[in-house]
Amino acid sequence: MTLPTGDVSSVGIGGLTLGGGIGFLVRKHGMTIDHLLSIEMVTADGRLVTASADENPDLFWAVRGGGGNFGVVTAFEFRLAPVSTILGGAMLLPVTSEVLAEYFDFSQRAPEELTTISMLMPAPPAPNIPPHLHGKAVLMAFVCFDGDAAAGQQALKPLRKLALAEQLAPMPYLSLYQMTDNGAAPGSSIARSGFFSSINNAGIDTIVEAVHSAPPMAHSMIQVRPLGGQMARVEANATAFAHRSASLMVAVIGGWVAPEEALETRARVLGTWEALQPQARGVYVNFLGDEGTGRIREAYPGSTYERLVAVKRQYDPTNLFSINQNIHPGR
Numbered sequence: 001m002t003l004p005t006g007d008v009s010s011v012g013i014g015g016l017t018l019g020g021g022i023g024f025l026v027r028k029h030g031m032t033i034d035h036l037l038s039i040e041m042v043t044a045d046g047r048l049v050t051a052s053a054d055e056n057p058d059l060f061w062a063v064r065g066g067g068g069n070f071g072v073v074t075a076f077e078f079r080l081a082p083v084s085t086i087l088g089g090a091m092l093l094p095v096t097s098e099v100l101a102e103y104f105d106f107s108q109r110a111p112e113e114l115t116t117i118s119m120l121m122p123a124p125p126a127p128n129i130p131p132h133l134h135g136k137a138v139l140m141a142f143v144c145f146d147g148d149a150a151a152g153q154q155a156l157k158p159l160r161k162l163a164l165a166e167q168l169a170p171m172p173y174l175s176l177y178q179m180t181d182n183g184a185a186p187g188s189s190i191a192r193s194g195f196f197s198s199i200n201n202a203g204i205d206t207i208v209e210a211v212h213s214a215p216p217m218a219h220s221m222i223q224v225r226p227l228g229g230q231m232a233r234v235e236a237n238a239t240a241f242a243h244r245s246a247s248l249m250v251a252v253i254g255g256w257v258a259p260e261e262a263l264e265t266r267a268r269v270l271g272t273w274e275a276l277q278p279q280a281r282g283v284y285v286n287f288l289g290d291e292g293t294g295r296i297r298e299a300y301p302g303s304t305y306e307r308l309v310a311v312k313r314q315y316d317p318t319n320l321f322s323i324n325q326n327i328h329p330g331r
Contacts (some may be wrong), residue, residue, distance in 0.1 A: 007180055016286065019067055026115055032050045039075065043316070058314075066311070086176065119139075179239075196250060253269070
């Protein structure tokens with residue numbers, strides 16, 4: 001039994017849950033918030049309240065995607081999902097417009113048991129990556145197939161014919177996180193991200209060009225998360241996370257070690273995102289940086305934001321909890 005969480009083991013359960021929770025089981029078992037049964041929370045005026053589908057339902061709706069805007073959550077109650085052995089690992093694909101288009105198409109047709117999270121980046125000098133690929137642009141697809149291993153191998157055939165290398169095997173679900181932890185080290189970075197219903201040929205070309213033009217050992221990547229499946233079966237207005245119909249989430253990420261790399265990295269990330277943003281339809285609040293109130297509104301489309309404001313006014317009318325992606329009680 002497990003809880004669908006994020007993509008690295010260092011992600012905190014509090015922030016993950018309050019923002020939504022998109023990880024390696026999102027297509028088979030949905031988001032973290034889809035398994036939340038209740039919360040216990042201390043409000044701005046010191047009250048201890050419980051929220052669930054039956055008790056304070058508006059607050060329960062708001063904390064499933066609305067972030068830490070309403071109080072201090074001191075307990076979560078979750079429903080777990082049966083997950084044991086998965087077919088997991090990584091596949092390396094070349095970064096071309098044709099391959100990326102095929103990967104996007106494949107990800108929407110794949111069985112719901114299969115979730116992939118992919119990094120387009122210069123291949124790091126890791127022991128499990130062939131030396132001749134080190135520093136070269138690759139699409140590194142981390143694979144989680146929660147089902148029969150033979151069925152998983154069959155489902156992955158369209159990707160396998162494109163692969164430069166692969167490392168797939170039946171494994172405990174938690175072992176997948178040992179493969180991603182090396183990429184979770186803290187450091188200086190900038191990111192821009194959004195949800196997409198699709199990405200046209202010009203957008204695909206933008207991604208490919210950005211990956212190939214990055215310095216060979218840059219601390220940069222473009223992350224792609226195909227969505228759908230169980231995540232999309234929940235009504236958009238059922239939780240404060242309202243992007244249920246999105247097909248893809250894309251994040252342009254740039255990191256640096258030396259301070260003199262910062263300016264160039266920021267320019268590269270922002271330039272790539274400027275080209276992609278016209279096709280984006282909203283943003284995941286857990287991936288937002290300090291990007292302004294307009295971007296917070298993009299995280300809560302339609303009437304979602306106004307409904308969050310109403311809950312904020314009830315539980316935190318003075319905006320005590322404001323050092324966050326803030327839902328202001330006055331607007």
